[in-house]
Structures are given as C-alpha cells and as structure tokens.
Amino acid sequence: MECISVFDMLKIGVGPSSSHTLGPWRAAERWIKELKEKNRFGKVEKIIVDLYGSLSLTGKGHATDYAVLLGLTGADPERIPVEDIDTIIAEIKNTNTIHFNNERELPFDIKQQIFFNRKFLPFHANALVFSALINGRHYKSTYYSIGGGFVVQEERKISKANKIIFYCTFPYPISYGDELLKFCHQLSLPISGVVLENEKSIRDSESIDFELKRIWNTMLECMYVGCHTEGNLPGGLNVRRRSYDIHKNLIGDFKYNNPQEWLVTIRKTEVKFRQILKWVSCFALAVNEVNASLGRVVTAPTNGSAGVIPAVLMYYMVIENHDADFEHIKKFLLVAGEIGSIFKKGATISAAMGGCQAEIGVSSAMAAGALTELLGGTPEQVLVAAEIAMEHHLGLTCDPIGGLVQIPCIERNSMGAIKAISAAELALDTDPKNVKVPLDKVVATMWETAKDMNTKYKETSEGGLAVGVHLTDC
Secondary structure, three states: OOOOOHHHHOEEEEOOOHHHHHHHHHHHHHHHHHHHHOOOHHHOOEEEEEEEEHHHHOOOOOOHHHHHHHHHOOOOOOOOOHHHHHHHHHHHHHHOEEEEOOOEEEEOOHHHHEEEEOOOOOOOOEEEEEEEEEOOEEEEEEEEEEEOOEEEOOOHHHHHHOOOOOOOOOOOOOOOHHHHHHHHHHHOOOHHHHHHHHHHOOOOHHHHHHHHHHHHHHHHHHHHHHHOOOOEOOOOOOOEOOHHHHHHHHHOOOOOOOHHHHHHHHHHOOOOHHHHHHHHHHHHHHHHHHHHOOOEEEEOOOOOOOOHHHHHHHHHHHHHOOOOOHHHHHHHHHHHHHHHHHHHHHOOOOHHHHOHHHOHHHHHHHHHHHHHHHOOOOHHHHHHHHHHHHHOOOOOOEOOHHHOOOOOHHHHHHHHHHHHHHHHHHHHOOOHHHOOOOHHHHHHHHHHHHHHOOHHHEOOOOOOHHHHOOHHHO
C-alpha cells in the first residue's frame, strides 16, 4: 500500500508545473545523489539529458529545460530566490558551462546537451534520461515525473501495470474513502484527526505544525504577490495579469505592509455577495499567475492547480470565519492532503496521464472536502463534497496553448475553487445515506476516463484549445 504524507501532496516549489518543472528538478537532484553513491560524480566529463513524451511536447512552455539545469546546479526549489533563476540560466547559456551541483565546472551547451524527443517511453508519459560520459562510456539513468512533483525510477517487475509500490508505516493505512471512514468511526475522530495520527507516526507534533505553517505562509505570500504584481506574463502569449486589477478594485484605499496585514485588512472589508465570487477568483488567479511566471507556489496537488486550495481556504478565513486561526488552517490542509492521496493511489494526479481532471478536478475535490469539515460536516459529508467536486470535472482535458500553463489553466483554478465551494454547500445539505455515487466509485471512474482519453488531450498541446487557437491569434 502507498504511504503518502500530507507533505508529499503539498510541496513547496517553483512554477509553472509540478510534473514538468518540479519533478525534473528533483530528478536531477536524485541523479546527482545516485552518481555520488556509485562514486561516479567526480568522474563525469559530460552530461546529456533526453526528455520524452509530454516532457518533450510541452517542455519548453513548462520550463522543463530550465528546471533540469537548476537541478543540475544543486539549487533547492524550496529556497532558491526566484529572482536569481534568470541570472543562473543566462550564465549557463552565455558561458556554455554549468556548475555541477555547485561543486564542479563542466562544459554544457543547452542546444547540444538537452534533447526534446517526441516519442513516449512505455512506463509513463513524463520521462527523462540522464547520461553521464565517463572515460568514453555513457552511464544512463531513467526517471519518471509522475505528477505533483513525485519522481520514481521504473521497477521492471511492475512496469506493465504502471504502478509503484511504497511500503506504508502509518498506523491507519488508507487507500480508499471507505477505509478512511472506518478509521474515523473506530477512533471517534474527524478526518483531520485520523490524518494527524498518521502524520504523528513519522514526525513530531512540533515539526508538523512548523511545516504546515510554512506551507500556509507560502500560499498566503503567493496570493499577496499575485495580487500586487502588474503587467503581462512571460512566454509569448502576452497574457495580462488580472488579479492585480481585480484586487485593486476590491481592496480600495486600505493600507497594509505585508501578507499578514493584508489578510487582516481583507477580513475588515464589507464583502457583498457578488464580491465573494470576485475575491475567490482573485485569490486563485493570483496564485497561478505567480506560478506561470516561475514564482514559488505550493503543489496542491500540482502546480497547475495550485490556486484552488489557497483560494478556498482564504474564502473560509475572510468570508465564513473571521476568527479562524492556525488550527483551522491545519485541519483544512490535513483533510485536503488525505483526499488528494486517495486520488493519487486510486487514479492519478498527472495531467500527462489523465488530463486536467487529474489536476483541477483533484484540487477541487481536495478543497471541497476540507471546507466541508471546517463548516461542520461529518466525515461522510466530507467525502460527499469531494465526490461532487470531482464528478463535475470528469473528462476535463489538458490542452495548454503554446504548452504554457496560462490558457486555459489559470482560469480553470478559479472555476475549480468556485465548484469546490458549491460542492461543500451541496454536501452539507445532503444525507450521505441517499448518495448514489460514493467517492471511491468516482475515483475509479476518473482513472477509467483517464485511460480512455486520447493522448492529444493529455498535456501534449496536440488537441483542444492548443490547436484550435493559434499563437498568432493571441
């Protein structure tokens, strides 16, 4: 059984994509570690990187080549000053050298040493192969970015099943919604309580709180930055940032100096009904505009869907409960992480495997369930909310124009957040005994839908809006 922590589902990293940016970045780090363990790092004379499948087809728009380079330099995606990224990349391009793991200078010509191969490898749609030239021989290692920043190497015995085996040490191992409910009843705990007990089996309470606060502060800062940054997004589509204008019209003349003061200020504003929708959209757009410009976000469960969960959590804090504190944030993130892990175990969170239903659909389900618990819903109603949110994202394709995580990706976060709130409200008015489609059925259905979906609608930019709208039209 897979043992997935909340901190696996909610990772801090650099945009624009968890599978195409954070994953390859982490793969490069793992490859360096592998070289060192085999005593080959100091012998490497040349590096070659081959990208396959979706990493190749939309890699340019997702900055996959940049992510690989940054990983090879040893930079940490959680802590690198994002304003340094362009400088590091420019130096590699201008000097044709790379500071390998910040330890060794090696020749590196990006055009001659990173290759975009359109073909797919059989194990997963997101594959990359690192090759080290040592004494005239190439030593190759293949990694797969399977969504949400998760990176694995193929295990031959299970490769045909396209599954990865993890050994779970949680006292309450969960793969299905029904199992989660069983433990809630057994322990007389809400979903957040069961998840917390599992987390406490692998880290102490102080570190759990510290990391959850770090995740929330990253989300808050991301929304703050997005709402206060004007102009167009990079990449060639010239997409104007909208959260700045929306926020300016909503916030008025209030003064503040940092994200925390900003949150307090918003809570003091008198929000009318239509403005609620605008605020939620503003929060979601802000996050994904930061993500699209290689800013720091939290994968939730992916970078492309990073705006849904913070937008819904902000909705709760600025609309539903002005007295909400860290304990509410903690419960929200614990519930969201567990719901996301159920989808990852039973289906996928990779758009390259399942289309956008695997990203926006899952994030909306995560947010809907988490909001439902904070609004007083039972564990059964939490799962009902998650099911409703996903049910109405089934079949959603991934068709980014120009391979960029901008159109339609940014707006989809706004829609996912609004659907999550609606799903929570519906669930709170639902008797779970009358539910016809349980969460586990919709997870299984999502995976079947993913397998049936044409490859051109799975983050390849070969179908949908990606071909229906040309770059010249933008």
